[in-house]
Amino acid sequence: MKCGVVVFPGSNCDHDVYHVWKHVLQQDATFLWHQDETVKDCDLVVLPGGFAYGDYLRAGALAALSPVMMAVKRHAAAGGLVLGICNGFQVLLEAGLLPGAMRRNASQRFVCADVWLRVERDDLPFTRGLRIGQLLRMPVAHAEGNYEDSPERLDALEAAGLVAFRYTSPAGELDPAWNPNGAARAIAGICNPERNVLGLMPHPERCAEEILGSTDGLAIFSGALATLRDLSPGSPGSPALPAAAVRVEVG
Amino acid sequence: MIARVTVYPRREILDPQGKAIRDALARVGFAGVEDVRAGKSFEIRLGLEDRDLALRQLREMCQRLLANLVVEDYAVEILHAEGGGRP
Numbered sequence: 001m002k003c004g005v006v007v008f009p010g011s012n013c014d015h016d017v018y019h020v021w022k023h024v025l026q027q028d029a030t031f032l033w034h035q036d037e038t039v040k041d042c043d044l045v046v047l048p049g050g051f052a053y054g055d056y057l058r059a060g061a062l063a064a065l066s067p068v069m070m071a072v073k074r075h076a077a078a079g080g081l082v083l084g085i086c087n088g089f090q091v092l093l094e095a096g097l098l099p100g101a102m103r104r105n106a107s108q109r110f111v112c113a114d115v116w117l118r119v120e121r122d123d124l125p126f127t128r129g130l131r132i133g134q135l136l137r138m139p140v141a142h143a144e145g146n147y148e149d150s151p152e153r154l155d156a157l158e159a160a161g162l163v164a165f166r167y168t169s170p171a172g173e174l175d176p177a178w179n180p181n182g183a184a185r186a187i188a189g190i191c192n193p194e195r196n197v198l199g200l201m202p203h204p205e206r207c208a209e210e211i212l213g214s215t216d217g218l219a220i221f222s223g224a225l226a227t228l229r230d231l232s233p234g235s236p237g238s239p240a241l242p243a244a245a246v247r248v249e250v251g
Numbered sequence: 252m253i254a255r256v257t258v259y260p261r262r263e264i265l266d267p268q269g270k271a272i273r274d275a276l277a278r279v280g281f282a283g284v285e286d287v288r289a290g291k292s293f294e295i296r297l298g299l300e301d302r303d304l305a306l307r308q309l310r311e312m313c314q315r316l317l318a319n320l321v322v323e324d325y326a327v328e329i330l331h332a333e334g335g336g337r338p
Contacts, residue, residue: 100321101319108268148321182265182267
């Protein structure tokens with residue numbers, strides 16, 4: 001299965017995502033340049049973290065209008081999988097692929113820390129290897145992760161079950177002290193109604209190998225891989241998952 | 252024609268930057284400052300004669316790019332109807 005990692009000027013987590021897909025999951029991966037007009041033949045498109053276009057105007061605002069994003073929108077509209085991580089999540093919001101917007105962190109500071117995430121959906125293409133209520137430890141590193149929308153639209157988001165992850169205490173409870181950026185309703189990640197587009201502020205690619213201290217993030221990628229395999233049964237060239245990924249899959 | 256576009260956080264949304272600035276103003280003696288909204292200002296030179304058309308285009312610029320309407324409001328004004336010099 002082929003993953004396309006979009007590279008905007010200022011992306012800086014692109015190689016980390018590429019590494020996870022290519023070397024940890026042992027799948028085909030390629031980079032997509034921001035001026036590319038197609039996503040080539042990629043099954044999954046990842047918008048990685050960083051500072052696309054220097055975060056000029058607003059984080060993600062200029063990237064959302066780049067040629068590759070028109071292709072990403074077509075890919076998403078056709079049901080293709082799209083994952084936005086951190087700055088990539090901000091780009092998805094600015095592109096209108098996911099609802100809401102990011103404000104500066106309530107603390108006014110760039111926050112770089114490990115956080116606890118509670119899984120709210122276990123039936124998304126990306127979260128099928130997880131279970132509702134499961135806690136994941138993942139790093140965040142951002143200045144604008146303060147998710148915001150009108151109360152009515154937040155209610156609609158919740159009613160539709162589109163919140164995928166929330167920031168919680170280590171015990172899995174909602175607690176402002178464990179919300180790193182002031183995000184409304186402790187929202188850390190959301191999906192679209194069709195469930196094929198996921199955005200989250202934490203960095204699963206930074207915790208996908210034992211050597212990094214945690215493999216909690218790998219499930220996001222291995223979930224996408226399992227989904228893609230289901231979509232194309234009998235697809236050749238899909239070696240068995242390495243041990244670490246299998247453990248997350250069944251965990 | 253020279254226009255100014257101002258983009259600022261919506262009133263009902265907490266503006267942490269504005270709050271920090273308000274607190275700093277209070278620290279240097281401006282105790283009467285009740286609220287600050289910190290936003291952005293764009294000076295835009297347009298090769299247009301038609302004022303209504305310019306205002307229409309400026310509003311569309313805000314809706315499509317300059318402002319994020321989920322969290323921001325905007326205002327547009329024409330500073331100089333003629334000429335390309337700085338205001």
